[in-house]
Amino acid sequence: MAGGGNFIHRVLSYVANEVIVNGLANSPKFQRFAVRTSRKMDELSDIAAQKKKELAEQLKDASKNFEQFKNQ
Secondary structure, eight states: OHHHHHHHHHHHHHHHHHHHHHHHHTOHHHHHHHHHHHHHHHHHHHHHHHHHHHHHHHHHHHHHHHHHHHTO
16 A cells, blocks of 8 residues: 555656646746856856965965975
């Protein structure tokens, strides 16, 4: 009996998923939201990569300055 309940749950889940996915895929508002979100995430990723590079250079410079100070 438990197996039949699981099957019904899977069927209902599949149908609900299809309805939701098709509804969102055909929604211009959702598509605009998705595009804007994707672009913003790309921008944030680029900013994070740039900041990581800047921080690495600052740490490299700080390390050089520390070594110079230590050797005096």
